[in-house]
Amino acid sequence: MRLSATISVCRYCLKCALPFRGHDESETSIYKGNFLKLMDFILFHNEELRKLPKAPGNNKLISSYIQKDIVKCFKQEVLDCIFKDIGDDVFALLVDESSDVSKKEQMAIVLRYDNAQGLVKERFVGLVHVKDTSSLSLKSSIDSFFSKHKVSMQQLRGQGYDGASNMRGEFNGLKAKILEENESAYYV
Incomplete structure (x- = not known):
């Protein structure tokens, strides 16, 4: 009781x-x-x-x-429930990084997907502390997050970030790192 x-x-x-x-x-x-x-x-x-x-x-x-x-x-x-709702379907990844009050770097992860009823859902799924905000560090944290929740990078069909160069950089940004692994993860 x-x-x-x-x-x-x-x-x-x-x-x-x-x-x-x-x-x-x-x-x-x-x-x-x-x-x-x-x-x-x-x-x-x-x-x-x-x-x-x-x-x-x-x-x-x-x-x-x-x-x-x-x-x-x-x-x-x-x-x-969120990952069950996504299932084996595709989704988009929205990421933003910043530092908290204690100056620790962190990354917010949001997933956007269509549920079984065809409704677009956008769900905040985590705030991950990262050692720095380099594209390699962010990519590694995303890989770990996906692995932990048994989600495949091949399900990713979209990625959205702010205008920071470490995110949208044409050659070394997070966008480029994800596109190397999955050509279908279009950047918006």
């Missing part, structure tokens, strides 16, 4: 794009954060859950590690 409540609160926070944690989560804090407040709310309104014996030690299933594990499971389920 505790795990079910924890999963429900995680699902709610994710659907509403709410932060889980608060600045001060101590017992005396007025506002402990969305996750703990919602857990208190569920506990207040669920008599069965209130009647459970006190969880020994830290076995309350409310730690940040538990929350992160549950969120990772949701992420994997969503990605599995």
